[in-house]
Amino acid sequence: MSSLRELQAGFRAALLDEAEARVVSEIIDDGLGASARLAVYRHHVFTSLTDALGTTYPVVCRLVDRRFFGWLADRYVRAHPPASPCLFEYGGELAAFLAAFPACAHLPWLADVARLEWAINGAQHAPGATPLLADIWRSLDADGLAALTVQVDRSVTLLESPWPVDAIWRANQAGADGAVDLVAGAVRLEVRRIDDDIVLRALPAGSFALRAALAAGRTLQEAVDRALLAEPALNLAREIRALLDDGMLVLPG
Amino acid sequence: MRPGDCGIGLRAPHVAEVLEHRPVVGWLEVHAENYMGGGTAIRTLERVRAEYPLSVHGVGLSIGSAEGIDTAHLERLARLVERLQPVLVSEHLSWSVTGGAYLNHLLPLPYTDEALAVIADNVARAQDRLGCRLLVENPSGYLRFRGSSMSEPEFLNALARRTGCGLLCDVNNVYVTCANLGGDPAAWLDALDRAAVAEIHLAGHAVNNADGRSILIDDHGSPVADPVWELFAHALGRFGPVPTLIEWDTDLPALGVLLGEAAKARAYVSKAADVVAA
Numbered sequence: 001m002s003s004l005r006e007l008q009a010g011f012r013a014a015l016l017d018e019a020e021a022r023v024v025s026e027i028i029d030d031g032l033g034a035s036a037r038l039a040v041y042r043h044h045v046f047t048s049l050t051d052a053l054g055t056t057y058p059v060v061c062r063l064v065d066r067r068f069f070g071w072l073a074d075r076y077v078r079a080h081p082p083a084s085p086c087l088f089e090y091g092g093e094l095a096a097f098l099a100a101f102p103a104c105a106h107l108p109w110l111a112d113v114a115r116l117e118w119a120i121n122g123a124q125h126a127p128g129a130t131p132l133l134a135d136i137w138r139s140l141d142a143d144g145l146a147a148l149t150v151q152v153d154r155s156v157t158l159l160e161s162p163w164p165v166d167a168i169w170r171a172n173q174a175g176a177d178g179a180v181d182l183v184a185g186a187v188r189l190e191v192r193r194i195d196d197d198i199v200l201r202a203l204p205a206g207s208f209a210l211r212a213a214l215a216a217g218r219t220l221q222e223a224v225d226r227a228l229l230a231e232p233a234l235n236l237a238r239e240i241r242a243l244l245d246d247g248m249l250v251l252p253g
Numbered sequence: 254m255r256p257g258d259c260g261i262g263l264r265a266p267h268v269a270e271v272l273e274h275r276p277v278v279g280w281l282e283v284h285a286e287n288y289m290g291g292g293t294a295i296r297t298l299e300r301v302r303a304e305y306p307l308s309v310h311g312v313g314l315s316i317g318s319a320e321g322i323d324t325a326h327l328e329r330l331a332r333l334v335e336r337l338q339p340v341l342v343s344e345h346l347s348w349s350v351t352g353g354a355y356l357n358h359l360l361p362l363p364y365t366d367e368a369l370a371v372i373a374d375n376v377a378r379a380q381d382r383l384g385c386r387l388l389v390e391n392p393s394g395y396l397r398f399r400g401s402s403m404s405e406p407e408f409l410n411a412l413a414r415r416t417g418c419g420l421l422c423d424v425n426n427v428y429v430t431c432a433n434l435g436g437d438p439a440a441w442l443d444a445l446d447r448a449a450v451a452e453i454h455l456a457g458h459a460v461n462n463a464d465g466r467s468i469l470i471d472d473h474g475s476p477v478a479d480p481v482w483e484l485f486a487h488a489l490g491r492f493g494p495v496p497t498l499i500e501w502d503t504d505l506p507a508l509g510v511l512l513g514e515a516a517k518a519r520a521y522v523s524k525a526a527d528v529v530a531a
Contacts, residue, residue: 003319003367004319004362004365004367004368004371005319005320005351007319007363007398008318008319008320008348008351008360009351009352011351011356011360012351012354012356015356016354016356025399026363026398026399026400027396027397027398027399028396028397028398028399030435031466032463032466032468033464034396036463036464037395037396038396039463040395040396040463040468040470041358041360041361041395041396044357044358045356045357045358048358049357052357081354081355081356082354082355082357083353083354083355084313084323084326084355085286085312085313085314085315085326085349085350085355085357086286086289086290086329087286087357088287088290089290124290124292124293125290125291125292126290126291126292127290127291128291128292128296154291193292196293
């Protein structure tokens with residue numbers, strides 16, 4: 001008999017790769033064969049992970065239809081099994097997977113819809129944080145201000161696409177008619193959680209560049225440079241004020 | 254929570270209704286991994302916790318993994334337990350992680366001395382970090398390993414002796430396992446160390462066809478089956494009044510259906526107490 005470690009590696013190969021040889025000889029074959037018994041476990045692994053992906057990516061699932069989604073989820077699970085038992089965190093590579101998946105090549109916007117759904121999922125599960133409101137800002141003296149570390153609210157994702165993914169997403173919510181004008185063109189979106197609501201909004205180029213740079217951990221100076229490059233006539237004072245008013249900046253912790 | 258109190262597994266679609274109507278039910282149990290994010294779910298659960306005794310049931314710690322338990326995941330579980338202060342914390346006699354991949358299922362262990370040493374180390378480590386006794390649940394079985402040298406109850410008893418952990422006896426799993434792998438479910442219960450049993454689970458199962466043979470699947474998708482209720486009565490006779498939980502996950506019905514099942518379980522507990530008193 002193999003060691004427990006070998007047995008578990010063999011079991012994984014049997015479930016994910018259909019390579020049963022290593023583990024079949026370890027299983028008692030009474031009445032029902034070892035393969036049929038392994039299939040019970042495999043079926044649950046794949047259906048439950050497909051359900052988890054469908055929960056995180058309901059619009060992608062609707063766009064390709066449920067049966068096709070089941071097939072692509074099967075391929076995805078084999079290539080990217082979960083690294084954590086928290087299934088709300090599972091599926092972060094789906095957008096990249098879809099972008100390279102030949103069977104979806106005729107749906108060029110699909111990967112960006114997946115990026116949007118991943119951002120929404122992240123916003124739903126991100127830890128809450130204390131917004132850095134203007135009165136905290138004002139209460140600090142020069143030293144306190146200099147020592148202040150801020151970060152962008154972790155529920156925030158800034159997402160840019162050549163496709164109107166927000167319109168595609170809205171058109172595929174319950175009760176919507178599914179009609180989208182695909183030539184509506186590129187979008188720059190901010191996705192975040194405010195209180196208990198997920199908020200999607202389109203931003204102009206300068207605001208987007210400023211916020212995306214801050215969210216990526218750039219300094220204020222770098223973020224401002226990028227914002228002005230994207231939109232030379234940007235009203236910077238108004239943009240910085242909006243960062244505070246929107247509660248975008250939070251205290252680390 | 255009193256020993257014979259009956260509860261239900263709280264699932265996301267029922268949370269708002271529970272908070273609004275505060276139904277009478279002994280206690281509630283949640284799956285730990287659903288509350289490890291930082292969003293609204295955990296804050297809502299804290300409001301539930303203020304009203305009901307709560308049990309935290311882990312499904313992902315993989316205490317049977319030969320490579321050891323994932324430290325980061327144990328930390329997340331510990332933080333959740335600290336935050337919720339549950340009355341019970343439980344996991345499964347199974348594994349799901351190998352080579353860093355999480356195979357989302359309660360996968361079977363060979364019942365060997367080697368596996369016992371592995372799982373006992375993992376349980377001891379988990380209990381040290383959690384600062385409480387862990388209850389370990391018998392899984393539903395679909396295969397047996399040739400190398401097993403102990404029965405499932407013998408293995409569980411040995412684990413409880415070695416680590417001081419408690420046992421969560423899932424009566425439906427006992428029924429499913431014995432139907433699929435052979436064995437008398439009442440004898441299975443009789444073999445379990447009665448003093449270690451601190452919780453009972455009940456759920457429905459499905460009957461599927463595999464290569465022309467029927468196989469029972471623990472899908473938590475229907476009312477508790479009649480023979481499982483009978484087995485529950487046997488379990489109560491052996492273990493005494495133990496906190497008992499109704500689990501339902503697939504095709505989740507209205508909250509009232511689960512509460513009805515919990516009330517039925519409670520009636521079995523009362524009847525068993527009458528038998529003991531008489």
